Amino acid sequence: MTDRKGFRLKGTEPFEAVASALFAPLRVTDPCPQGFEAVVDHTVIGPVVVARIQATAATVTRDDRSITSSDVEWMHVNLHHHGPLTAIQDDRTTTVKPGELFACDNTRPYRLIGADSSDMTVLCLPRASLGRHADSMSRRTALPLSTQSGIGRLVGHALSAVNEDLPRQAVSRTYLADALTALLLAAFADTTPERASVASHLADRIRAYVLAHLGDPHLSAERVAHQHHISLRYLHALFRGSDLTFAAWVRHERLLRIRRDLLDPASADISTAAVAARWGVHDTKHLGRALKREFGETVSDLRRGRTDRVGRKGSV
Secondary structure, X not given: OOOOEEEEEEOHHHHHHHHHHHOOOOEEEOOOHHHOEEEEXXXXXXXXXXXXXXXXXXEEEEOOOOOOOOOOOEEEEEEEEEOOEEEEEXXXXXXXXXXXXXXXXXXXXXXXXXXXXXXXXXXXXXXXXHOOHHHHHHOOOOOOEEOOOHHHHHHHHHHHHOOOOOOOXXXXXXXXXXXXXXXXXXXXXXXXXXXXXXHHHHHHHHHHHHHHXXXXXXXXXXXXXXXXXXXXXXXXXXXXXXXXXXXXXXXXXXXXXXXXXXXXXXXXXXXXXXHHHHOOOOOOOOHHHHHHHHHOOOHHHHHXXXXXHHHHHHHX
């Protein structure tokens, strides 16, 4: 499924069926279920699903009864365009304003309450693609993020336009998905609302800078600190509350992209060393061990997995 698909739905049952197939099993309720209407347009970009949903008043619930071990584990990032909307997850309840972003983790119960007609873009990211950042992002679900400035503005623009002119080639879509994921990780940097201050904005900028320079073999903590006019000690202090140290985070992001490229059929004729060098890793002596530790797969596993995937596609 790579091309845009759309549905015009009447009644909560058809909408519930489509939404559950797209995201994961959930329930949709409305005081007047027969009067409910919705338009759902969606497309797949690599491992990412993007959906634009316009609907009349309804409540969407994913509860313990809906969650099963066979569900795809998604992180939903929602850009709210129009209408009154309340998001609830864990002990957090937020009235979301048009133009704000918020996330939901579908591995735990959540509820979205639309008191009137609403319009939003939903970006579904596989939790596995977020690596260790998934837990950090999960702690910030059902909390609003402004799209009026900084990285939030970039994310808002990207989600508003992502459904327009998409590349046709699968490889291009994969890189687009990677760019969207990087933007969102920067926007939802690991910080509590109480600590969302100048320091967190600086950490956001640093993450964005690093993600844009992962291919530079000279990228280092010293260079990043110098580029942002801060001391090396302060750089490490900015990451102290995160799941990973600065160096561990950079290593994870590089390994994530090396893994993706090794799985890409377009890299079949490119050596592992060349793939690693593309992401700033020139010493591949311990690469297989690092990939095994991070993702449970060696270089051979990934190369073999790429061949298996191509074989399965050819047999359909």
